[in-house]
Structure formats: structure tokens, C-alpha cells
Amino acid sequence: MTDFALRRLQLAVFGLVTACFTNIYITQPVLPVLQEEFQATSVTVSFTISAVILGIALANLPFGVLADRLPIRPIILTGAGAILTGAIICIFTYQLWLLIAARFLQGLFAPALTTCLAAYLAKSLPAERLNVVMGYYVSATVVGGMGGRLLGGWVHPPLHWRYAFVSASVFLVLAALFAFWNLPRTPLRKQQQDTVSFRQLLRRPELLSLFLCAAGGFGLFSSLFNFLPFRLSEPAFDLPTEQITLVYLVYVMGVFMGPLAGRVSNRFGGGVTLLLGTTVLGLALLCLLIPAVWAVVLGLLLVCGGFFTVHAGAVGAINRKLDSGQGRANALYVLFYYVGGWLGITVAGFAYNHWGWSAVVTLGGLLLLPLVNAGFSERRQSGTRQSGTH
Numbered sequence: 001m002t003d004f005a006l007r008r009l010q011l012a013v014f015g016l017v018t019a020c021f022t023n024i025y026i027t028q029p030v031l032p033v034l035q036e037e038f039q040a041t042s043v044t045v046s047f048t049i050s051a052v053i054l055g056i057a058l059a060n061l062p063f064g065v066l067a068d069r070l071p072i073r074p075i076i077l078t079g080a081g082a083i084l085t086g087a088i089i090c091i092f093t094y095q096l097w098l099l100i101a102a103r104f105l106q107g108l109f110a111p112a113l114t115t116c117l118a119a120y121l122a123k124s125l126p127a128e129r130l131n132v133v134m135g136y137y138v139s140a141t142v143v144g145g146m147g148g149r150l151l152g153g154w155v156h157p158p159l160h161w162r163y164a165f166v167s168a169s170v171f172l173v174l175a176a177l178f179a180f181w182n183l184p185r186t187p188l189r190k191q192q193q194d195t196v197s198f199r200q201l202l203r204r205p206e207l208l209s210l211f212l213c214a215a216g217g218f219g220l221f222s223s224l225f226n227f228l229p230f231r232l233s234e235p236a237f238d239l240p241t242e243q244i245t246l247v248y249l250v251y252v253m254g255v256f257m258g259p260l261a262g263r264v265s266n267r268f269g270g271g272v273t274l275l276l277g278t279t280v281l282g283l284a285l286l287c288l289l290i291p292a293v294w295a296v297v298l299g300l301l302l303v304c305g306g307f308f309t310v311h312a313g314a315v316g317a318i319n320r321k322l323d324s325g326q327g328r329a330n331a332l333y334v335l336f337y338y339v340g341g342w343l344g345i346t347v348a349g350f351a352y353n354h355w356g357w358s359a360v361v362t363l364g365g366l367l368l369l370p371l372v373n374a375g376f377s378e379r380r381q382s383g384t385r386q387s388g389t390h
Contacts, residue, residue: 012179013117014140016076019175020113021144022151022168023083023106024052029153029245030161031229038096042230043349047100049226050345055107056114057338061198063111064331067119073180079112080176087169091162113176114141115334119327122319124184138261138312142254142304153245196325201332206381207321210314213274213374214333215340217314220281220367221307222341223348223360224288228300231357236291250300254308261312270320271379273313278371280306285364288357310371317378340367 027034027048034045066075082105089102118137151164201207225248232239232247265273280302287299315333322329344367351359 008182009184010136012182013121014136014143015175016113016179017117017137017140018144018147019168019172020079020083020110021141022148022171023087023165024056024110025049025145025148026152026164026168027103027161028226029149029229029248030241031226032233033161033241034096040096041353042227043353044096046226046345046349048103049222050342051100051104052107052110053222053338053342053345055104056110057107057335057342059108060111060115060331060335060338061328063115064119064198064328067116067327067331068325072116072120072183075112075116076176076179076183079109079116080172082106082109083113084169084172087165087172090165111331111334115331116327118315118330118334120183122322122326122330138308138315139255142251142308145254146248146251149248149251150245153241153248196322196328198328198332201325201329204321206377207318207329207332209370209374209377210318211332211336212370213310213314214337215343216367216370217281217307217310217340218337219340219344220364221303221344223344223367224300224303224364226345227348227352227357227360228296230352231360232296234357237293237296239293247297247300250297250304253301253304257305257308257312261309261316264309265313265316269378269382270313270317271375271377271382274310274317274371274375274378277306277309277313278368278375280309281371282306282365282368285361285368288361314374 027045031042031045031048034040034048035042038045063075086102086106086109089105090099093099093102121137148164148168151167152161155161155164155167202211228247229241229244231237232244261273261277264276284299284302284306287295287302290296290299315330318329318333319326344363348360348363351363
């Protein structure tokens, strides 16, 4: 494969993952607006995000199996078509629960553009390129997540938040067509027959610790960002929607942290990468307890830097351990990732309603524990491998 062809492949994957994640987070910055428009509680309107995450979690295992058995191109077209259908419903409906159902539909088919692509990369790219390429894959999730939030927050009120779904849908169609025409029809390297089952993967302690790391990390990240608009709407801040949306620009930190984390992992090992990211997240939580805009911005910068370091390090560590079954392993990782996110948002919603923002931050502190465990687990394994080579 030529360098030009490889760059074109990376561009296709980056565009498709970005477009997918743009659709996921559109309603997050306007949750207070939805609460007023639909006359609903903060917990209920937060379902417009958690329903997507739950759909992703439920669909990952089936799509993980499909990724190991079917070509990537028809999977992409099916997934993009379903997400587009959900977006059209979101544009025209005035029933909150129908909006939530459409968002759930989008979540069910998002793995076609994420999990399946991750497995495709793991099976197609040379091992020496995988860490860095997975870092760019993570960066695409960052750009998409930030883009969706900016669309949802900045389009309202000059137009309406529904128009954000129109822009995101056009982007998705263009990205899906570009990927369809540019992803290779045949594997880039010889494939091995996958005989690894989900149960076998879950029985490997080193993989299970990384799966739990995904759950804890995204549970912390999603709960903080999902209830950030409500926090910044409190009397201590009283920020309008446009200024709340500006705060999401801190998300750009993840664009740089993904590839950087891949290089750090190559040089110092996955364990150091995970522990470094976890330490940064701990400092971020302390900043977010301070009722000042500068502290919130600094805290969120640290949240993004720490989380995407952990995320990229964990994804790279999992795929380095596997010779086969990458589709199933990536499906399990994303399953834990989004179940953790869904649980994080749900539990944080009740915590925020009863005890306020400090309870959300406290929950985040508890969710650091599986990250610490994964980091030390990776360090122990690295030490064992090094001693075994002497």
C-alpha cells in the first residue's frame, strides 16, 4: 500500500468517525433549552444523550461479530442510512419521547461507523502503525464530539437546534460516500481466521481491566460534560447557551492528545500512559469544585487531556495484545465504554438533582479507581514481559 493510499484511508476513516460523533452529542449544550421547550426534568431531557449511548452499548457486540465476518463497505452504508433516518425524525418531531427514540435508533447503528472501523484498522494496518493510527481515530471522535456540541449550541437561537441535525446529516452523507469509494475492497494484509469468543476475551484479566477502564473513564467524562450546561446555568455562573457552548472548545485538547498518547505509549508503555492520564483527571476534578469560570475552563482542559490520554492508551493496549478477534475485542471495549457512559449520566443525573454539582464530581472521583487498576496492571505485565526476555 502506497503512502498516498494510506493517507487517503486515514482521511476516509477520520471523516466518517467525525461525522458519526457529530450526530451523537448535538443536544448536549442545549439541554436546558430542551428542558424549557418540552417542559421536562433535567433527567428526562438528558435521555436525548444517554439514549444514544445506550443504543451504542447494546449494538456493539452484534456489530463486533459482523466486523469479523462481513466487508466494511456495506456495513458503513447501512449504518449511515439508519443514523440519517433518526436525524430526520429528530428534525420534524415535537414529541420528546419520539425524539429520544430517534436518538436511540442513531445509537444502535453508530457502531457500524465506529466499532467496525476500529476492527477494520486493527486487522488491516501493520502493527507498527497501529498505535499512531488509533490515536488519530480517537482524535476523530474528539473533533466529531466537539463539532456536534458546537452545532447544537451555536445554531440556537439564531435559527433552531433542529437545524444542527440538518448540517450533521449532510456531513454524514458526504463522509459515508467518501469512505465507500476509498476504503480498500480487499484486506491490506493476510487475515487470520478469528476463533476467539467473547467469553475467552472476558476471561483474560489484562483485557478485562482495560474494559473496566473504558467504563470508568467514559462514565466520568460523560457525566461531567452532560451536566456542565446545568452547572453553568446556576446562579454562581448564570451563563447563556452561547457562552456555555464556547466552553466546549476545550474539547480540542483531545485532538492533540490522541496521537501524542499513542507515541507516549510506544516509548514508555501503556501502564505509564494510563497512570499519567488518570493523575491529570484527578487534578481536573479538584479544579471543577472551584466556583469560578477560570477554574471550570482549566478543569475541563485537564479532563480532556487526561481522558483522551487514557482512552488512546487503552485502545492501543488492547489491540497490541491480539492476533485475532479484533472485532469482538473492540466491540467489548466499546460496550463497556458506553455502558459506563450511560450509567455515569444516569447516576449523575439523580446525584445532581439531589445533591448538586459536588456529588457529580465525587462520583467522578470514584470512577477513577478502575483507571488506576488498569494502569498498574499494564505496568506489572510490562515488567513481567521485560524480565522474561532476559
